Amino acid sequence: MADPNAYFKKGALVEISSDEPDFRGAWFLGTVISRSRAKQKNQVFVQYHTLMSDHDETKFLREKVDVIQLRPPAPREMGRAFSLGEEVDAYHLDGWWEGVITRISGQDSAGGARYSVYFRGTREELDFGADELRLHREWVRGEWVPPFEFMSNTNVEEPSKNAVEKLGEETFAEVANSITNVEEPCIDIVENFGKGTLGGVASDNANEESCIGIGEKFRKGAFVEITSDEDGFQGAWFAATMLEKLSSDEYMVEYQSLTNDDGTELLKEKANIKHIRPFPPETAVADYYSLLQEVDALYNDGWWVGVISKVLQGKKYLIYFRGTNEEMEFNHSDLRPHQDWIDGKWVMAPKVARL
The missing domain is CATH 2.30.30 (SH3 type barrels.)
Known part of the structure; x- marks a missing residue:
């Protein structure tokens, strides 16, 4: 094991x-x-x-x-209905708290059910919407209990490397037509990041204004990811913290995984706003990934976008990187579903890429 x-x-x-x-x-x-x-x-x-x-x-x-x-972040079934007596985690006071559903009441303003959740530790009972709840699970010896069925694993013919390379030849318009919005896509770094459900994903009533002017809303201490145009680093994103605003489009940041040349402290450097994005929102942790699915792979302290070219035994995968024309093996724990930050919104590629 x-x-x-x-x-x-x-x-x-x-x-x-x-x-x-x-x-x-x-x-x-x-x-x-x-x-x-x-x-x-x-x-x-x-x-x-x-x-x-x-x-x-x-x-x-x-x-x-x-x-x-x-x-790892516990998985969620989005849009799920809950039952009386079911054990759940409720998002409250900036975290997920374990409780049990004691009452299901009338609909909220959005038309969804309201759930009363009793917390044994504090002996409190509070009301929540379905989007603030998830089924309670335990992380036991590297597995979720009860297990989470992310998607069915159908028999898909393994493509040739040339077929995988064709993914990189699709036009942006074709890709844009196939992507779907993450359920709660808009993040306002100052007002919502770190304060809402799923660590800061904006609520359903977020208006268009909260999705624009992102460059003006990166405050000191915000948790972000940084990319680079330097040779050998294209396509990689590195976790960082915002330190200060230097100009209208330039910021000083501190990396969370990169150190200075002598390795004595975390690396600090200037970054242009076009190379900065919010930290990706939490997504359900997949039980496994599928052939041709786009993922980010953790390698050399950064997240690199690639495509699964082969599913191996023991939750291992071969990942093909278009930028370097390389194929490398990764463990399941070194991957996350790929998301893009486009026009102030998070978008996610289909779970299985179509050629």
């Missing part, structure tokens, strides 16, 4: 639990910054996406936690 802790490497998106009495049963979204070495090999340094530092409220909280306090 694969090491269940192999997922928690630098740059991995995670959920973090706390040992503090007031926070037991809650999970908060974050990112692994680094793993401790030597004697503290089971400890991990993380940065939260929704909790701010007590010492500086403009910066997200960073702390060292035991690896046992981490798990």
